[in-house]
Amino acid sequence: MENNHVVGAGRSGLHGQIPIVSLSISVVTNRSKSFAHIDEVIHEATRIKKICKSTIGSIICDNEETVRSLNP
Numbered sequence: 001m002e003n004n005h006v007v008g009a010g011r012s013g014l015h016g017q018i019p020i021v022s023l024s025i026s027v028v029t030n031r032s033k034s035f036a037h038i039d040e041v042i043h044e045a046t047r048i049k050k051i052c053k054s055t056i057g058s059i060i061c062d063n064e065e066t067v068r069s070l071n072p
Contacts, residue, residue, distance in 0.1 A: 011053060023070060024052040027062040 005017040026048040028041055035041045044063050052061040058070035 019057060022056075023058040024049070024055070025060045026052045027060065029063060032064050 003017075004021075005019050007015065008018055009015050010018050026045060028045045028048060033044075035044070048061050048063055051067070052059050055061075055067070055069075060068045060070065
């Protein structure tokens, strides 16, 4: 626990250091795009979540392609 990580296969299947705790926040807004149906919002949220989860460490992503790392 001193290293704050474990070694194993990550989401990509590659072996390496995996953080014990990380936070991925994906945000969908209607500032730049209108949504006519809830299914469109869900599809966009899923797309943004995949972007967030492909990044190592803690991160915030939104549907305006803004990415902010939460790592110190």
